[in-house]
Amino acid sequence: MDGVSPAAIAAALVIGYALGSIPFGLLLTRAAGLGDIRNIGSGNIGATNVLRTGNKRLAAATLLLDAAKGAVAVLIARHYLGEAPAMLAGLAAFIGHIFPVWLGFKGGKGVATYLGVLLALAWQCALVFAVLWLTVAALTRISSLAAIVATIAAPIAAWFLGNADLAAVVAVMSLIILIKHHANIGRLLAGEEPRIGSKT
Template identity: 55%
Template sequence: MPASPYAIAAVWPWLLAALAFGYVLGSIPFGLIFTRLAGAGDIRQVGSGNIGATNVLRTGRKGIAAATLLADAAKGAVAVLAAGAMAGEPASLAAGLGAVLGHCFPVWLRFKGGKGVATTLGCLAAWSWPLGIAACLLWLLLAVLFRISSLSALLGLALTAALAWLLAIAPPWGHALSSLPLAVVVTITVALVWAMHHQNIARLLAGTEPRIGQSKKT
């Protein structure tokens, strides 16, 4: 039986609040904060100017890069878990999407943030830990095969989105690992991450995308 208009109207404020909560949490620029605290300067003036862990690594400070990766993933996971605990799966999905949007478009940095990979991984792990593990393993496997960070992340997340759909329509055992709403939000999130990598995709098509360990100036 379809939900009544009153029920839908009651849900929307919670979803918007969860989206806003996730956005605020996701917009914390850990890469910028950590590099400044460590005396490494403004990460926006290094390499590609991105605030994510990959660009932080170009400072030569592996510890800061690792901390940025973990913190960016954690803010996605915390947003999902906190919203889910308060208002269930719909709110957790909205908060996760908000966290990725906040990381990519932080209001504090004039909407110029990161590309959302680590935050998406954190959301995936909190939404469904098997999907989170699958995404990380795929990313690592593809990184070993291709030695190109952006390609590994993009393909790994795309395959994870496909897995989310497969589990959502699988027999009952699969429904415990994914759902149709989750598959939809994962797909939207992954599409956003792909859009944020438009310059990387152009370089991949041109064959000029740097490999892991190779410096990049732009």
């Protein structure tokens, strides 16, 4: 990312983090009178845990909004600052979702926001991610396993596009997602991971 000014970098990071840190899952469930989503199921603020409330429309809205905030951060930064800052804005939005200052830096696992960032940066990577996620989720009904498989594939797809900066950014996000899923990985190995739609 040579040639990018410090001001552009700072602006991209601020734009991305500010948008990414909006906790839509928490806001939507509270607005719907369902209380604090952090007290339900896994305690996560993402769409998978919102689905545990039994409200599919709310879960779908959370998924779309969490993805949209990542995409919007990229698009705003690209329009005003350029392609390299757009990648940084996407990364910052992703980090903002996982570590939102408003919730004591305890947010979601970032999968939906990751997908939104991918869609805005390189739709080919997003397509690979989405197809793998949907396929694994349909076969196993385990959201975390679908996310892990798709997350591993995305930076490989980015590398094949021939953009080193893109591949690096996607790889960093993928690594963070895998780290955030360490408990899920343990439960998967033990055969104890809950399936999509379960209340636990």
